[in-house]
Amino acid sequence: MNASVPDSNFAFAREFMLQGFSYPWEVQVLLFSLFTTTYTLTITGNGAIVCALLCDQRLHTPMYMFLGNFSFLEIWYVSSTVPKMLVNFLSENKNISFAGCFLQFYFFFSLGTSECFLLTVMAFDRYLAICHPLHYLNIMTRNCCAKLVIICWVCGFLWFLIPIALISQMPFCGPNIIDHIVCDPGPLFSLMCASAPRTQLLCYTLSSLVIFGNFFFILGSYTLVLIAVLQMPSATGRRKAFSTCGSHLTVVSLFYGSLMVMYVSPKLQHSVRMQKVATLFYAMVTPLFNPIIYSLRNKEIKVALRKVLGSLNII
Template identity: 45%
Template sequence: MGSRGQNPLQCNHTTLVDFILLGFSDIPDLQGLLFGVFLIIYMIILMGNSLIIIITKMEPSLQTPMYFFLGNFSSLEICYVSVTVPRLLVDLCRQARNISFLACAAQMYFFLVFGATECLLLTAMAYDRYVAICHPLLYPLLMNRRLCVQLAAGCWGSGIPVHIGFTYLIFSLHFCGSNQLNHFFCDIPPVLKLACGDTFMIEMIIYVVAILVVIIPFMLILGSYVRIIETIPKLPSATGRAKTFSTCSSHLMVVALFFGSGLITYFRPKSSHSIGMGKFLSLFYTIITPMFNPMVYCLRNKDVMVALRKFPLK
């Protein structure tokens, strides 16, 4: 109520200076523990994904479309977590947690771009598995090097123009009253909570973008795996069925973790929004899931495990 009496220019002025990321300041006794935990997780993500990138580049037996996409996915994971985790680690070590208006907008933009790229890249990986399992004779023809590069480039580049306009719209809103973001990074829900005035149109745009970037890819992935699951029992050898199931279940685990937490965060009713639950879900899709991805793809993939055992000998 107090914000209505403020001059709009003053409101704009305060937001243009900075926001304050509250992060986990409500549990001051655990700052040191959280710093240690998140630092270890970040190092696991960096080392695990870097190892996958190196192996998929250097191991001749892994020069296939599946591992080409896996190498891209690991590169993306490093970019994705590096948007939020280093800033979180710095904030856990200091009292002042100010983030400038532009820095907050940049963090949101890159987070959205890499998040959208991850959705699309997981879809491309599902399509690759669909063609390999359901149309094996056509696989070398359909999934040629040129198409793989085009798909990867499309995944990396398609979110860039969309999210420039999207981020601009969000940060063009008027922000009145408190400039404290009760979150550990500049995500859409906590930033919109600080906006004054009607945010209905922005929320509708969020849903439209989410449908294009999240729901449609998710449905395409599900459709691919319905066909794959129907095909697996028809494979001639038990070994082939087991290998196919292991590879596909790894990808499905990653899809379920990433899309599940993201969909709950952005599509749950506004009335049910809880600050604590929002932070927990955000931790899940920004930090926890990327930590498990290298483990899932390595430990459940015999080809990668064989390459890992050979790797130190080179």
Template identity: 45%
Template sequence: MENEENVGGENLTVMVEFILLGFSDFPRLEGFLFVLFLIIYMSILIGNGLIIFVTKTDPTLQTPMYFFIGNFSFLEICYTSVTMPRLLTNLWSQKRNISFLSCALQLTSFLVMGATECFLLAVMAYDRYVAICKALYYPIIMNHNTCIKLVIGSWISGIPLQIGQTYQIFSLPLCGSNKLNHIFCDIPPLLKLACGDTSVNEFSIYADVLILAMIPFLLILWSYSKILNTILKMPSATGRSKAFSTCSSHLIVIGLFFGSAIITYLRPKSIHSAEADKVLSLFYTIVTPMFNPIIYSLRNKDVIFALKKLLPR
């Protein structure tokens, strides 16, 4: 639904609601996609929920690393729940409309939690750096109060910028169609509906990505370069193997999340492809949260042991 106004000889559209096209180009696949995404969503909720439970209840997992893993799992549940219920509803009911306000709230929540994930991954990398490179000082540096402050800081650091980013996007004059060729309200498809020059907005997006994604990404790379250097100096092959196993699982999550997100938001608007954006968005909104419990449980002996103790109950 839309209302048109003529300002200065140009037809501008006041959007009341948007239409999320999603996978409407493949109507025969929508039933299959609904079942597939429902299974994935349930696995995300169950897998990450199980990690939260074991990291909170098992005495052997009351360490900073598992404190951050538990918080990361909670974030993944929230992050996925911003987009997946709406996607599943659209696939099931074929009603693809989303109100202007709901779209703005979805984008804000999505961006804030995306920024939180960037910072929390950097915090987890710093935790591993301190644990491996400054092992003697680890209990002092990563005390409980510090861990809580780092988690709270990760959650709130991106809020002002992302609210501002959403306000800028939804303040743009819109013209033409109200159809968003995407699976949720995201920046690239919204910019395609904007009239006039959006170069200032694109620059703002690049600046946000540099601050909220590239800086944490560079901090992660720095942490792991120090970790790798320390691991190679370890005299014990068992110690090296355990350290590599723990860090490699973290790097898998980082590669999936940052790789797809940075490609999506740093590409110029002129070369954006709607289909490519949909595929890339699935990686950082669905694939990473789905593999998080697999990576942190099946590759971690402490978590496997804690899960085995729960099975008889």
């Protein structure tokens, strides 16, 4: 808004409207049904993995401890945005309060950042297990695993705290429509009464650091793992190592691929539709695929899941 306009003409936003997907009512109902099913399957799948890992004593190892925490994190991650998204599909009033918007913003980004750090720790765990097997159990003790998990959660919830606090202190002018499915920094910056280039730069710098920093660490870890695996004399050992790492690499590719599309361009040159689709992919699709990927490629998890489901008389 032009600085010459008197303050009396400003309509400071006390709430926002998440526009989401603008489709006819029939399509909205169809999307609601589809996303509700996806959300239910995501919670059920990740919850089943957590239960299976807790119940099976044989899986109380560092690798599965990290996987259990990752699945637990996914449950909260998907729950930070999807319930509000589902409500908006069937509601004419798509408003979200100012506080509610920034709480969603904070938890969505904090949980996503924690996922980035935890995926990096999981890659480091595989590097130690394959490249330094003799020292692995001495390094990856239960105490060390617990500390690494806590660090991932704490760093994730502190990483974007300052930029989100700065953005929340800025004045927002009408119209208060967020043309997105979640409270995201891009649309929020466009609603500010005045530009905030430093805050915007800080936000995208932190996004780039957490995405590329963790991604390159994972890439480096698996490069060393690949070299070590190719030097193994046993074909069985090579297959087992590739199978163990393959699931994690698939999850990393899905998660980081969609993140890089969204949060590494400070100029936000993406179309609104692409922003919504990319956000939907890493907010809903990736958490749905994670339990499927890990369970289908891991015999130990499949056995543990059968035991849990069998004890509940589900199978």
